[in-house]
Amino acid sequence: MTGLSVTTRDATVRYGATHALDGVTLDLAPGRIHGLLGRNGAGKTTLLSLLASFQRPDSGAVALAGRDPFEDATLMQDTCLMRATGDLAADLKVRDILRLHQTGRPRFDQGLADHLLDRFDIPRRRSLARLSRGQQSVVAATLGLASRAPLTMLDEVHLGMDAPTRQEFTEALLADFAEHPRTIIVSSHLIQEIEHVLETVTILHRGRVVLSEEADDLRTQGTTVTGRADRVEAMTRDLRVVGRRDLGPTREATVLGRPHPAWVTEADRQGLQLGAVPLQDLFIHLTSDKDAA
């Protein structure tokens, strides 16, 4: 068992008149780290809550390893969704929350949980509500890792953590993932920090999937062209420019699409530097409402 595969077909969730999810069809392979990106309200948490059997789609279907997870005892104990706040019992002491999740998850690693909580000095006898935002996030992230669930979903668990803490958790995640491969879905607004951790990237916008691809393929979807502003402009005149940044006389333009080899040679000759489009830029472009029409 190296993790659960994830499949959704036309999954739709409505809250009143608004579509939180609008026909989401998605396939995520088992045993990999997948990224789920989207702006606030794009439907990320709703999608993850379907996979975690918190609720069912109003229409469409969800399957883990080919089966509907809702009320499937094996799949539900093998599926763990952690958010920074909101789902844990805030009035319980940390050690009691730990005990509950240990009770519910046969693969729970108490040693790993203790290690992480000790490292970040989390007081176990205090109730969750009396911890700082960052400490609450540490508890949630710890439970997510220590559960060792074949489908582990970490939804913005970094909220409130400071940069060194986030870094250590990313390292802990990678180390534990390497030792205990499983399907992991990470959702975060700090795209630059997790970009290289992800094997695939799925972007949701307004309840729809706008992109779901291998992270490596994504890198070739666009190019940054950096150099003298006038040369950059001349070279990118006929291309789809989605972003420009100026630093003195130097301009960096972001173009979409795979450049032609002859164009690359010419750009090189003109002393322009070509680079990969940061995922962040691609994300901003794909989820900007100006471009929606």
Next chain:
Amino acid sequence: MNTPTSPARSGSLGRSSASVTGRSTPGGSAAEPAPGTTAGDTAATPPAAAPWVRLTRYVLRCMLGITVGTLVVLAVAWAVAVGVAAGGRGDLLAQITHYATMSTVPWIAFTALVICVGAQVRHYVHAGFTRRAVTVAGLVGSLVVAVVFAVGATVLDRVGLGLMESALGDELFVHEAPWWALLGAMLMVCLTGAVCGVLVGASFVRWGGWATVLLPLTVGLPYFVQDVLTRSVTLRGEGPGGRPSWLQDLQDALPTAPTAVLSLLVLGLVAAGAWLVLRRLPLPPRASA
């Protein structure tokens, strides 16, 4: 540094992965997982009890914490009552204590099940349990609490009241019903109270504040009917005892066997109600605080 520096093992590995899990041997010769394979495979699920068994144990432990304190308070009240009675007067206090205890016990069961099961559905599902497991744990937990409380109440009634009587040297009001009838009646009332707790807690998770409107249905009516039915057994042939005469007439007119069937039916309805609310309970993500 902008490029990966020396990947030499001899280099400093200050942030070695090994220290995170404490499993590998930092700086040693940890096995290199072959690319594409999954060394350190997630072990098969370790043998564990069925989810509902694990959850029931957790729920019982939770209820133990809540009920023990309350039961201690009740025990102290009894001791004080017996003490005052032994001091000469105090038969009224003894009576009050007795009745207060008997009618309080089912509500302790109710409260325990609200706190430890009904209101926790979200957290239990979050920890990987099915709604079915939560329901089964709630019903089994209710049964355990009801049995313990019913036995305790019967003992209090028979033994405790006897203690009071001897302390007072006076006759107290004692049920004429046989001990098994009293035990059965207390069991049904406590069980109904407990299962109502599961239903009430779950309905607040389901409908939020609107569940207040449903309280007459989720606990008021079923508990009242169960109370009338069980008292028709324990109070049979006794005086009005503060009851309106129509109620006394009704309770005296109910034959025992049909009463038992009706009582089980009420319990069954509450349990079915709890299952209906829980089985497909949607738990949409709450806005993070």
Next chain:
Amino acid sequence: MFDGRDPIYLQIAEAIRGEILTGALQEGNQVMSTTQYATTYRINPATAAKAFAELVAEEILVKQRGVGMFVAEGATSRLRAARREAFFDERLAPVVREAAALGITAAELTAYLHTHLDQEDDR
């Protein structure tokens, strides 16, 4: 880090090749495990594994079961040979073509190369 246009695993492989060419990694040295590599640079372990697989296929690294990955004997010379070939094919050939197009003679080219290679030697 890893902001080139190539897939990350190719950039990692290239970085390790560079380490070997500059001598930072000697033949016979053990390299980090994929896990260590992944946590140190905070990249996906599968990506690191893919880079190592690439280098194993090129016989730059060798795998010893249960022990780890090592820089292969002869890796440096193999890399040098490959780089030399690539240098002529990918770097020099276009220059020569362009020189021909501009009417630069072979004598002019060799004279230029001599001057600059001498300067390079003096440094």
